[in-house]
Amino acid sequence: MSWATEVLLQHESRISVATDLSLLTGLLRRCEICGAIFDPLEWRFVEAYKAGNALISNHAPEVEVFGGDRRAMTDAIKQAVDEAPTSCRCY
Numbered sequence: 744m745s746w747a748t749e750v751l752l753q754h755e756s757r758i759s760v761a762t763d764l765s766l767l768t769g770l771l772r773r774c775e776i777c778g779a780i781f782d783p784l785e786w787r788f789v790e791a792y793k794a795g796n797a798l799i800s801n802h803a804p805e806v807e808v809f810g811g812d813r814r815a816m817t818d819a820i821k822q823a824v825d826e827a828p829t830s831c832r833c834y
């Protein structure tokens with residue numbers, strides 16, 4: 744695997760973990776009808792960052808992809824929210 748591919752894959756898995764964290768804390772929502780992930784514009788960043796930091800502090804396997812880098816975790820959360828639409832097609 745090339746270095747660039749590895750970096751890209753790591754980035755994608757970080758965004759995917761960040762999306763899960765955001766869904767757990769209500770920063771992002773998943774539509775119950777169509778399953779699309781969207782940003783409800785409630786800006787619950789603090790909750791998501793707290794949850795991510797707690798997992799990193801506990802060396803939880805879910806956040807292993809960040810390698811203990813809290814800044815990488817918050818950056819990934821910001822990007823996941825930036826990339827999410829603000830509504831799904833049902834609205």
Ligand SMILES: [Zn+2]
Pocket residue numbers: 774775776777778779831832833834
């Ligand atoms: Zn929907």
